[in-house]
Amino acid sequence: MDLTDISPDEVVYDLRFFSVNATILWTWIVMALMAAGSWLVTRRLSTGPEISRWQNLLEVIVGYTRDQIRQTIGESAAPYLPFLGTLFLFIAVSNALTIVPGYVPPTASLSTAAGLAICVFVAVPAYGIVNRGLGGFLKHYVEPTPLMLPFNLIGELSRTLALAVRLFGNIMSGAKIAAILLTVAPFFFPVLFSLLGLLTGLIQAYIFAILAAVYIASGEQATPRSSES
Amino acid sequence: MDSQTLIAITSIFTAGLTIGIGAIGPALGEGRALAEALRSIAQQPDESGTIIRTLFVGLAMVESTAIYCFVVSMILLFANPF
Numbered sequence: 510m511d512l513t514d515i516s517p518d519e520v521v522y523d524l525r526f527f528s529v530n531a532t533i534l535w536t537w538i539v540m541a542l543m544a545a546g547s548w549l550v551t552r553r554l555s556t557g558p559e560i561s562r563w564q565n566l567l568e569v570i571v572g573y574t575r576d577q578i579r580q581t582i583g584e585s586a587a588p589y590l591p592f593l594g595t596l597f598l599f600i601a602v603s604n605a606l607t608i609v610p611g612y613v614p615p616t617a618s619l620s621t622a623a624g625l626a627i628c629v630f631v632a633v634p635a636y637g638i639v640n641r642g643l644g645g646f647l648k649h650y651v652e653p654t655p656l657m658l659p660f661n662l663i664g665e666l667s668r669t670l671a672l673a674v675r676l677f678g679n680i681m682s683g684a685k686i687a688a689i690l691l692t693v694a695p696f697f698f699p700v701l702f703s704l705l706g707l708l709t710g711l712i713q714a715y716i717f718a719i720l721a722a723v724y725i726a727s728g729e730q731a732t733p734r735s736s737e738s
Numbered sequence: 739m740d741s742q743t744l745i746a747i748t749s750i751f752t753a754g755l756t757i758g759i760g761a762i763g764p765a766l767g768e769g770r771a772l773a774e775a776l777r778s779i780a781q782q783p784d785e786s787g788t789i790i791r792t793l794f795v796g797l798a799m800v801e802s803t804a805i806y807c808f809v810v811s812m813i814l815l816f817a818n819p820f
């Protein structure tokens with residue numbers, strides 16, 4: 510990612526038959542990497558005491574995600590694990606791969622971040638309607654008083670915007686600061702800032718998934734039971 | 739000095755001002771939140787998991803105003819609509 514382009518949408522690779530921008534290309538590469546990796550690991554699962562080290566890794570990830578979801582939403586994590594786990598893993602992997610030279614994180618594009626946020630925006634009413642029924646879900650918009658209806662609706666939209674811009678801004682600022690420092694102090698400081706970028710990238714993935722869980726929980730019940738652990 | 743130069747000067751100046759002023763509030767707020775979280779962890783170390791999770795979510799909320807300022811200044815610098 511160069512200094513002059515604000516988003517990886519503008520980095521266009523010219524392949525032989527067609528041209529594709531960096532966001533699409535790297536999104537597909539990350540998806541292929543994750544799918545191939547989990548296919549390779551889950552090909553030979555064992556339930557005995559002897560498990561392979563990659564199965565152990567995946568079990569740790571899934572178990573930890575399930576624990577976090579259960580503590581945040583406060584009930585069985587099974588219906589939420591596929592959605593929230595996918596969000597977390599995709600964002601975490603695509604942010605963590607920034608250590609690979611030449612890689613452009615697809616989450617640094619507002620299109621990717623907005624797409625993920627729209628997934629959350631759709632998932633909140635979907636989970637709410639499944640759990641409480643259509644009437645029960647619509648009732649939470651007018652819950653304290655009907656006067657709160659416009660504010661609830663605006664809050665629904667603005668938190669989706671905030672979710673998208675937060676992820677985009679954090680990752681894009683990491684890439685942009687690395688590019689700026691590369692022109693100013695090329696040897697040592699970019700390394701430190703890529704370390705910082707790795708940290709913020711993983712924290713942003715965590716925050717995105719936790720916020721999605723909190724929003725889903727708030728669509729299902731009046732108060733999310735977040736303090737049970 | 740034609741209008742294009744004037745717009746460039748104003749954009750660069752405003753971008754610096756935006757991120758500079760916009761970083762003050764979230765920095766103070768995040769510092770306060772972190773101090774309070776550390777204090778409550780010191781008082782109740784058993785609850786540190788819940789406290790840290792809530793702290794992260796809260797910090798993300800507080801930080802988003804700074805991120806908005808950053809995005810606005812980036813738009814002014816690199817994707818200026820004028």
